[in-house]
Amino acid sequence: MNSTFEKLAASTGFPRISIYMPTHPTFPDWEQDPIRLDNCLKRAANELAQAGLGSTAIDGLLKDARGRSKDDPFWRYQDRGLAVFIEEGNTEWVKLPGEPKELTIVAGTYHVRPMIHLLRDRGGFHVLSVSRGGAHFYNGSKDGLDEIKVEGLPNGVGEIRGETDFDADVGYHSRGRGSEGGGADAPKYAALGDSPDDYDEVVLENYIRQVAKGIDAHLAGSRAPLIVLALPRTLGRLKQHLGYAQVLFDPEAKDPHALDAKALHKRAFGIAEPKLTEAREALRDQLRSAAGGSGDRYITNIEDILRAAEEGRIATIFVAPGETVWGHYDAEHRIARIDRTSGPENEDLMNLATLKALSNGGDARSMPDDLNGNLGPVAALLRY
Numbered sequence: 118m119n120s121t122f123e124k125l126a127a128s129t130g131f132p133r134i135s136i137y138m139p140t141h142p143t144f145p146d147w148e149q150d151p152i153r154l155d156n157c158l159k160r161a162a163n164e165l166a167q168a169g170l171g172s173t174a175i176d177g178l179l180k181d182a183r184g185r186s187k188d189d190p191f192w193r194y195q196d197r198g199l200a201v202f203i204e205e206g207n208t209e210w211v212k213l214p215g216e217p218k219e220l221t222i223v224a225g226t227y228h229v230r231p232m233i234h235l236l237r238d239r240g241g242f243h244v245l246s247v248s249r250g251g252a253h254f255y256n257g258s259k260d261g262l263d264e265i266k267v268e269g270l271p272n273g274v275g276e277i278r279g280e281t282d283f284d285a286d287v288g289y290h291s292r293g294r295g296s297e298g299g300g301a302d303a304p305k306y307a308a309l310g311d312s313p314d315d316y317d318e319v320v321l322e323n324y325i326r327q328v329a330k331g332i333d334a335h336l337a338g339s340r341a342p343l344i345v346l347a348l349p350r351t352l353g354r355l356k357q358h359l360g361y362a363q364v365l366f367d368p369e370a371k372d373p374h375a376l377d378a379k380a381l382h383k384r385a386f387g388i389a390e391p392k393l394t395e396a397r398e399a400l401r402d403q404l405r406s407a408a409g410g411s412g413d414r415y416i417t418n419i420e421d422i423l424r425a426a427e428e429g430r431i432a433t434i435f436v437a438p439g440e441t442v443w444g445h446y447d448a449e450h451r452i453a454r455i456d457r458t459s460g461p462e463n464e465d466l467m468n469l470a471t472l473k474a475l476s477n478g479g480d481a482r483s484m485p486d487d488l489n490g491n492l493g494p495v496a497a498l499l500r501y
Contacts, residue, residue, distance in 0.1 A: 122237075132225075134201075135229075136161065161223055179203065230468045241258050242392075247373070249321070261382055268335070325351065352367065352370050422434065422470045430501060436495050444464070446464075
């Protein structure tokens with residue numbers, strides 16, 4: 118997901134449209150999501166018109182996003198939130214594992230701060246549980262699992278067996294005499310092996326291949342960990358065929374279908390949590406150490422942070438999710454003016470500092486609750 122942040126941070130120039138909205142992973146709730154997007158796009162169109170853009174330019178900018186009609190299969194495969202980023206010639210869609218506040222912003226830069234908490238800190242994960250009786254896919258968070266229908270995911274070995282079955286009259290032929298001990302003939306299943314056991318192996322192999330193919334297609338663009346739960350034989354085949362990079366396999370390899378919903382979440386989250394939190398906690402500890410007077414250098418003044426971000430000196434910026442510092446930054450003179458409220462000449466300086474830090478190779482995280490009162494809404498660890 119770092120690449121997504123960096124790409125958004127590097128893109129500047131009016132207009133840049135940022136949309137955040139809650140979504141729903143299950144029917145019939147997801148039917149309201151295209152309506153919600155349409156309302157956000159109407160707000161964006163109004164702001165673009167107020168900024169002086171003509172209707173032809175506005176229609177061109179919003180064409181791709183408007184094309185996600187209520188009948189688009191896109192809406193059937195959502196998580197709990199969605200971010201949409203629009204500029205001329207490109208529309209980015211980012212699924213979010215948590216529910217964001219609905220927001221539409223038209224500016225000269227993208228608004229990325231809501232994604233820091235939802236993607237960089239909190240993090241979501243995926244779960245794939247597979248047995249011969251079926252494959253089930255979930256989007257997960259620390260709060261629970263939501264089962265998601267994945268296009269192309271087969272409904273168990275039985276479905277594949279039906280597709281692989283052959284006509285009893287032509288599905289086997291006799292091998293040459295003398296092929297077995299004693300010279301007896303033995304039936305051979307055409308292209309499937311020498312016995313029903315071999316046939317079963319082919320069916321299982323086809324089943325796992327289809328599961329892997331469906332999951333890889335569904336997770337294209339995701340960077341969240343995928344927790345895979347299955348018995349050893351199935352797990353081994355999934356290791357061979359899954360192409361998704363961020364996979365964590367169940368080390369105990371127990372039958373996931375023996376678990377109820379609560380136990381399944383507990384097991385999956387126990388595997389995912391160290392991966393989700395290790396980087397976040399290490400960075401927070403560095404900030405605590407710096408604030409305590411030992412460790413990396415840090416700064417908390419927004420003007421100093423903006424300057425350091427421009428110079429590429431920020432290793433990590435920390436911003437409080439529920440707060441905003443409004444103002445204007447004069448990049449030529451490197452001076453920040455702070456205001457109490459938003460206005461036509463103001464912007465979210467914490468978002469601007471985040472974008473500058475990310476575009477120069479820095480990281481971005483949420484301010485730890487225990488430091489917000491002492492350090493304020495924004496702080497940065499410096500490279501030098």
